[in-house]
Amino acid sequence: MKWLSLRRFAHPRPTGSRRHRSRRRDAARSLHRPVRLSPVDLLRLGLVGIRTRRMRAALSALGISIGIATMIVVTGIPASSQKALNAELTALGTDRLQAVADRTRGDEPASFPPESVTMVERIGPVKAVAAVANTHAEVRRSDRQGRLETAGITVLAAQSNLLEVINAEIRSGSYLSTATGRFPTVVLGSVAAARLGSPDLRPGDPPPLVLINDRWFGVIGILRSVPLAPEIDRSVLVGWEAAHDQLGFDLRPTQMFLRADEAAIEDVHAVLPATISPQSPSEVQVTRPSDALAAKRSTEATFSGLFLGLAGVALLVGGIGVANTMVISVLERRREIGLRRALGANRRQIRGQFLTESIALSGLGGFTGVVLGVLGTVGYAVAKGWPPVIPLPAVTSGLCGAVLVGVVAGVYPAVRASRLSPTAALASA
Known part of the structure; x- marks a missing residue:
C-alpha cells in the first residue's frame, strides 16, 4: 500500500492536460498566422503613397480629371444644345x-x-x-x-x-x-x-x-x-x-x-x-x-456615337497615366515593401495596399473630373442661353469608369510589388 501511494505521487494523473496542449497549439498557430487588415486600415495604408507624394498624385489625378471632365462636357453641352433644339423642333410640330x-x-x-x-x-x-x-x-x-x-x-x-x-x-x-x-x-x-x-x-x-x-x-x-x-x-x-x-x-x-x-x-x-x-x-x-422630326432623330444618333467614342478615349488616356504612376511608385518604394515583408506582411496584403492606392487615386481624379465637368457644362449652357442638362448616365459612368480604370491600372504594379522578396527588396533599395 505504501508503494502504491508513492507511485501515485510520482506519476500524477494528467488532469486537464489535453486542454492545455490544445491551447498551446492554438497559441503557436496564432504566432504564424498573418494579421488581417480591416477595410479602414487597408484604406489608410493605401493613402500613404498619395499623402507622401502629393505632387505626383495630383498630376496623376489631374490626368483622370481632365479625361472625365472632358467626357462630362462633351456629353452635357450637346445634351443642353439638343434640349434647346428639341424645344424649337417641337414648337414646329414634330408631334x-x-x-x-x-x-x-x-x-x-x-x-x-x-x-x-x-x-x-x-x-x-x-x-x-x-x-x-x-x-x-x-x-x-x-x-x-x-x-x-x-x-x-x-x-x-x-x-x-x-x-x-x-x-x-x-x-x-x-x-x-x-x-x-x-x-x-x-x-x-x-x-x-x-x-x-x-x-x-x-x-x-x-x-x-x-x-x-x-x-x-x-x-x-x-x-x-x-x-x-x-x-x-x-x-x-x-x-x-x-x-x-x-x-x-x-x-x-x-x-x-x-x-x-x-x-x-x-x-x-x-x-x-x-x-x-x-x-x-x-x-x-x-x-x-x-422634316424636322427626321433631323431630330438623326442628331440624336450622331450625338450618341460621338459620346461613346470620346468617353472611351478619355478613360484610356487616364488609365495609362495611373498605371505609369503606380509602376514608378513600386520602383521607388522597394525598401518600404521589403521592410513590410520582413515584419510579416504577406503578398496578399502588399497587393491590397497598392491596388487600394491605385483605386483611391483614380477615384479622386474621377470625382474632381465630375465636378469640373458639371461646372463647365452649366457655365457654357448659361452663357449660350440653353437649359443646362447634366446627363446622369455620364456622371455615373464617369465615376464607375474611374474606379474601373484604377483597378485595371493597379493590377500589374500590385502583383509586381507582391512578388518582391524581403531580401531582394532591401538589397536593391
Missing part, C-alpha cells in the same frame, strides 16, 4: 398632325362627319384633338364697311382646347372658354385684328364689336402669330356652340389638329384618314410629319 377636308360633294362644302373628333380621340397614341370649321360667314368692322374691304378673313368655329393643341398664345384678353363659347364673342387672329382695326384689349374698357353676317359679336381676345397654323392668323374664331346657334353652323368640322406620341406619329398618320371618314378616307388630306 402634331393636321387633317383637312380637301374635296366637296356636289354643291356641299368639304367637311368631316360630326363624330370624327370623338373617333380620333380613341386612337391610343393621340393625346389631344381640336377641330375648327369654316362657317362661310362674312365679317366686317361695322355695318358701314363694304364687304370687299375685309376679304381674306375667315370666320371659324373653334373648340375650347384649340390653343393647347396648336401652341398658340393670347396677346391680350382671353380665349374662348366653355362658358364664353356659348355667347356671341370672338377671338381674333393677329392678321385679322390688324385688318379689322382692333387694338390690344385693356382691362376695364368695353370690348370692340365686329359684325358677322347680320349679328354683332364682342371681341374678347387677340392671338399672337401661330407658326403651326398660319391660317389661324387670318381668322375670326367663334365658339363652337355660338356658331351653331348664331350662324347656323352644322357641327361638321372642316379642319382638325391633333397632338400624338412622337414615337407613334407615323402610325397615327397611317390610320387617321380611315378614322375620320371611314366611308371616304381619300377625301381626308393629312399632313406628313415634318
Whole structure:
C-alpha cells in the first residue's frame, strides 16, 4: 500500500492536460498566422503613397480629371444644345398632325362627319384633338364697311382646347372658354385684328364689336402669330356652340389638329384618314410629319456615337497615366515593401495596399473630373442661353469608369510589388 501511494505521487494523473496542449497549439498557430487588415486600415495604408507624394498624385489625378471632365462636357453641352433644339423642333410640330377636308360633294362644302373628333380621340397614341370649321360667314368692322374691304378673313368655329393643341398664345384678353363659347364673342387672329382695326384689349374698357353676317359679336381676345397654323392668323374664331346657334353652323368640322406620341406619329398618320371618314378616307388630306422630326432623330444618333467614342478615349488616356504612376511608385518604394515583408506582411496584403492606392487615386481624379465637368457644362449652357442638362448616365459612368480604370491600372504594379522578396527588396533599395 505504501508503494502504491508513492507511485501515485510520482506519476500524477494528467488532469486537464489535453486542454492545455490544445491551447498551446492554438497559441503557436496564432504566432504564424498573418494579421488581417480591416477595410479602414487597408484604406489608410493605401493613402500613404498619395499623402507622401502629393505632387505626383495630383498630376496623376489631374490626368483622370481632365479625361472625365472632358467626357462630362462633351456629353452635357450637346445634351443642353439638343434640349434647346428639341424645344424649337417641337414648337414646329414634330408631334402634331393636321387633317383637312380637301374635296366637296356636289354643291356641299368639304367637311368631316360630326363624330370624327370623338373617333380620333380613341386612337391610343393621340393625346389631344381640336377641330375648327369654316362657317362661310362674312365679317366686317361695322355695318358701314363694304364687304370687299375685309376679304381674306375667315370666320371659324373653334373648340375650347384649340390653343393647347396648336401652341398658340393670347396677346391680350382671353380665349374662348366653355362658358364664353356659348355667347356671341370672338377671338381674333393677329392678321385679322390688324385688318379689322382692333387694338390690344385693356382691362376695364368695353370690348370692340365686329359684325358677322347680320349679328354683332364682342371681341374678347387677340392671338399672337401661330407658326403651326398660319391660317389661324387670318381668322375670326367663334365658339363652337355660338356658331351653331348664331350662324347656323352644322357641327361638321372642316379642319382638325391633333397632338400624338412622337414615337407613334407615323402610325397615327397611317390610320387617321380611315378614322375620320371611314366611308371616304381619300377625301381626308393629312399632313406628313415634318422634316424636322427626321433631323431630330438623326442628331440624336450622331450625338450618341460621338459620346461613346470620346468617353472611351478619355478613360484610356487616364488609365495609362495611373498605371505609369503606380509602376514608378513600386520602383521607388522597394525598401518600404521589403521592410513590410520582413515584419510579416504577406503578398496578399502588399497587393491590397497598392491596388487600394491605385483605386483611391483614380477615384479622386474621377470625382474632381465630375465636378469640373458639371461646372463647365452649366457655365457654357448659361452663357449660350440653353437649359443646362447634366446627363446622369455620364456622371455615373464617369465615376464607375474611374474606379474601373484604377483597378485595371493597379493590377500589374500590385502583383509586381507582391512578388518582391524581403531580401531582394532591401538589397536593391
